[in-house]
Amino acid sequence: MDYDLMDALEKQYKEGKVVYEGESVTKGFRFDTPLPVEYLLFTIARYKFALKFLSKEHNVLEAACGNGVGLKFISPHCKKLTGLDLDPEAARHCKEVWGEYANVKVGNVLSMPFSDNEFDRVVSLDTIEHVKAHEGSTFLKEICRVLNNDGLAIIATPRKSELASYNRRLAHAEGHEYEYEEFETLLKDHFKHVFVFSQNDEFVGTQNPKLAWHFIALCIKG
Numbered sequence: 001m002d003y004d005l006m007d008a009l010e011k012q013y014k015e016g017k018v019v020y021e022g023e024s025v026t027k028g029f030r031f032d033t034p035l036p037v038e039y040l041l042f043t044i045a046r047y048k049f050a051l052k053f054l055s056k057e058h059n060v061l062e063a064a065c066g067n068g069v070g071l072k073f074i075s076p077h078c079k080k081l082t083g084l085d086l087d088p089e090a091a092r093h094c095k096e097v098w099g100e101y102a103n104v105k106v107g108n109v110l111s112m113p114f115s116d117n118e119f120d121r122v123v124s125l126d127t128i129e130h131v132k133a134h135e136g137s138t139f140l141k142e143i144c145r146v147l148n149n150d151g152l153a154i155i156a157t158p159r160k161s162e163l164a165s166y167n168r169r170l171a172h173a174e175g176h177e178y179e180y181e182e183f184e185t186l187l188k189d190h191f192k193h194v195f196v197f198s199q200n201d202e203f204v205g206t207q208n209p210k211l212a213w214h215f216i217a218l219c220i221k222g
Contacts, residue, residue, distance in 0.1 A: 038201075042213075045202035046125050047073045049216055050154045054078050058120040061146060063109050064127035068094030068102055074123065075101040082119075084112060110138050117148040125156040125216075133176035140190040144221055153191070153219040156199075157183065159212050180209035183217070191219040 047070050054060060054077045062070055065083035067090055075081045083104035085091055094102040107113040109127060122143050131139050143153050160177035178186070180196065187194040197204050198212030209215065 041202055042199070043069075043125075044073070045204060046156050046199065046214065046216060049197075049199075049204045050074070050123050050125070051077050053152055053154060053218065054121055059118070060121045060123060061112075061114070061119045063112070063122055063124040063143065064130075065094065065104060066090055068098045068104065070123065070125065071098050071101045071104075078121070082114075084109065084114075110135055110142060112142050112146055114146045116145055117151075118146050120148055120151055122147055122151070122153040124153065126158070128155060128175075129157045129177050130175040136176060136186055137189065140186065143219075144190050147221045149222045151221045153221070154216065155187070155219060156214055156216040158214050159209070178215070180212070180215065183215055187217055187219055192222055193220040194218070 051073065054074065056077070056079055058078045059080045060074060060078040060082070062074060062081065062083045065071055065085050068083060071081060071083050071094060081101070081103060083091075083094060083102065084107050085094075085104060086106070086108055088106050091102075091104040091106050094104045105113055109124070109131070124143065128136055128139060143155075147153060157178055160179050184194060184196050187196070195218045196209065197216045197218075198207045198209050199214035199216055200207060200212060204216055
């Protein structure tokens with residue numbers, strides 16, 4: 001984990017140089033209601049967990065990389081990293097802000113512009129909840145297609161909550177949030193082995209999924 005970057009992001013956030021919007025970090029933009037810095041740390045904790053399963057031998061895809069903060073974390077821990085995002089502006093922003101770390105392609109996670117068996121690892125944090133319920137299976141099929149036969153996907157999503165904020169409900173209005181059982185069942189329909197962990201605050205472990213804020217799944221293809 002790049003703790004120097006983590007400290008720098010927190011410092012710049014407090015100075016208003018980096019703003020956390022809830023699902024992406026931007027540099028040089030200001031918004032009226034940035035979220036508290038702890039939300040940024042919760043996101044970083046998910047990347048920190050993902051890094052445990054990456055190595056210098058791996059060709060890695062981050063599916064739906066957004067504004068690219070994850071690219072900086074992942075890049076030093078793998079052989080090659082590619083980002084994918086639907087938004088051309090997000091891809092441009094990644095290249096502008098993250099430079100050498102930003103090998104980003106524009107494309108849809110439901111039809112990825114990559115060859116079969118191309119990647120050793122796919123990281124997709126906080127993406128599936130933006131995909132319509134009936135397209136969740138298509139998304140996972142695409143992840144399986146681009147993963148090699150021994151590949152691993154790391155997939156995270158917030159637990160469905162009736163107490164979710166208005167901003168979160170708005171952000172996910174066209175997608176679908178999951179309870180534990182539904183999320184695990186969907187993943188098991190596509191992957192040979194699935195292990196779903198729970199996240200509360202910055203802690204990821206095997207605590208009660210009914211109390212989790214987020215789920216993070218390790219999904220083995222074959």
